[in-house]
Amino acid sequence: MHARLPAYAVALAALTVAASLPGCASSTAGNVYSRAETRQAQVVKYGTVEAIQPVRIEGSRTHIGTVTGAVLGGLAGSTVGGGTGQKAAVVAGAVAGGVAGQAAEERLTRADGLELTVRLENGNVMAIVQEQSAQSFQVGQRVRVIQHNGTYRVSP
Structure with a gap:
């Protein structure tokens, strides 16, 4: 039965x-870290936002x-x-x-994101895509570009 x-x-x-x-x-937002990323040394570079492009991050x-x-x-x-x-x-x-x-x-799991184009102090230009968060960015704003193990994030 x-x-x-x-x-x-x-x-x-x-x-x-x-x-x-x-x-x-x-989350892939610039202000969200995984547990594994904590207590790790990160490289910090400074630059200026040259362009901001809204993007759609596909879902998993x-x-x-x-x-x-x-x-x-x-x-x-x-x-x-x-x-x-x-x-x-x-x-x-x-x-x-x-x-x-x-x-x-x-x-x-789709998300809205930003493609941030940043000119670093050394003259190099980088475009970094990250999930949109409460952090706001403006063209001309001085920002930090934080790098660790191939992951980059932009932070005010």
């Missing part, structure tokens, strides 16, 4: 997973959204019919849920 999940249980599970997806993304496509969507889709499919029809509904639900979960993850 196969027990079916009530529709409200499937809906509750879907809402719980959807609410947790934005928490999976890490990890397996979290795909797997979560597939599980939820399969669970939803298990509530349909019985026998062979139910098995087909589980498979179809898992495939559709996986596709929808991947799309949802990408959409939920």
Whole structure:
């Protein structure tokens, strides 16, 4: 005998997973550091902002959204019919849920960003893209360009 999940249980599970997806993304804002970046020496250079261009940072496509969507889709499919029809509904639900979960993850983790073009004191020019944050920048503003292990950030 196969027990079916009530529709409200499937809906509750879907809402719980959807609410947790934005928490999976890490920020790429200039004023956000990962735990691993703390207590590390960083190179600081000074420069002047020459240009600011708004950009869109694409969302992540990890397996979290795909797997979560597939599980939820399969669970939803298990509530349909019985026998062979139910098995087909589980498979179809898992495939559709996986596709929808991947799309949802990408959409939920997109971010607005800035491409900051900075002329360093040594004359070199750099363009650095970082997620938009509460920090504000203006053309002509003196800024710090902070570098550590190939990661650059601009800070007022």
